[in-house]
Amino acid sequence: MCEKVISDFDMTLTRFAHNGKRCPTSYSNSPLKFSLQLKELLNKYYPIEINASLSVEEKLPLMVEWWTKAHELLLQQEIRKDLLAVVVKESEAMLRDGYKLFFDHLQEHSIPLLILSAGIGDILEEVIRQAGVFHPNIKVLSNFMDFDESVEERMQFHLDSYDIVLVKDETMEVPNAVLRYLTGIQLTDTTM
Numbered sequence: 001m002c003e004k005v006i007s008d009f010d011m012t013l014t015r016f017a018h019n020g021k022r023c024p025t026s027y028s029n030s031p032l033k034f035s036l037q038l039k040e041l042l043n044k045y046y047p048i049e050i051n052a053s054l055s056v057e058e059k060l061p062l063m064v065e066w067w068t069k070a071h072e073l074l075l076q077q078e079i080r081k082d083l084l085a086v087v088v089k090e091s092e093a094m095l096r097d098g099y100k101l102f103f104d105h106l107q108e109h110s111i112p113l114l115i116l117s118a119g120i121g122d123i124l125e126e127v128i129r130q131a132g133v134f135h136p137n138i139k140v141l142s143n144f145m146d147f148d149e150s151v152e153e154r155m156q157f158h159l160d161s162y163d164i165v166l167v168k169d170e171t172m173e174v175p176n177a178v179l180r181y182l183t184g185i186q187l188t189d190t191t192m
C-alpha cells in the first residue's frame with residue numbers, strides 16, 4: 001500500500017477533452033468577461049509548455065509572460081468569491097473517468113493526496129468539491145486568490161464589534177470614518 005499520492009491537477013486529474021472538445025483548465029475555466037482572451041492565451045502558450053524540443057531556459061520567460069497576462073485579465077474581472085461555485089458549475093471542467101473510485105479509495109485507506117498545481121486553487125478545489133470527493137485527506141498547494149472583504153462582511157464585522165453612541169456630535173467625522181471602513185472607499189471631500 002502506498003503512503004501518499006502526489007498529483008498535479010489540470011489535465012491530470014481533469015479531462016483534456018470531452019466529446020472532441022477541449023476542456024478548460026482552472027485558468028481558462030470561466031464564463032467571465034475575459035474567458036475568450038484566457039482561452040486564446042491557452043491556445044498560444046500551451047503548445048510551448050508541452051514542446052519537448054524547447055529547453056527550460058527557452059520556455060521560462062514565455063511561461064512567465066503567459067501567467068502575467070492571465071493574471072492581469074483575472075484582476076480586471078473583479079471576480080466575486082461567492083460566484084466561484086456558479087462559474088465552476090456552468091463550466092465544462094470535469095474530473096477524469098474513475099475519479100470517484102480514485103478519490104474515495106485514498107480517503108478510505110487514509111492515504112494523503114497532495115495536489116500540486118500551477119493552476120488556480122480556488123477553482124480546482126471547487127471542481128473537486130462539486131464532484132463530491134473533496135475529502136479531508138486532500139491538501140492543495142496552488143495559487144489562491146486574495147479577495148477584498150465585501151461590504152456585507154465589513155458591515156457584519158462592524159455590527160459584531162462596536163456600539164457607537166454619538167452625543168451632540170455635529171461633525172461628519174465618525175459617520176464618514178464608518179462609511180470609509182465599510183466601503184473601503186477613501187472619501188477626500190468630507191462635505192460630500
Ligand SMILES: Nc1ccn([C@@H]2O[C@H](COP(=O)(O)O)[C@@H](O)[C@H]2O)c(=O)n1
Pocket residue numbers: 008009010011012025026027028041042046049066067070071116117118119
Ligand atoms: N495562465 C495560465 C497558466 C497555466 N495554464 C494551464 O494550467 C496548468 C496548470 O495546472 P497543473 O495542475 O497542471 O499544474 C498548466 O499546465 C497550463 O497548461 C493556463 O491555462 N493558463
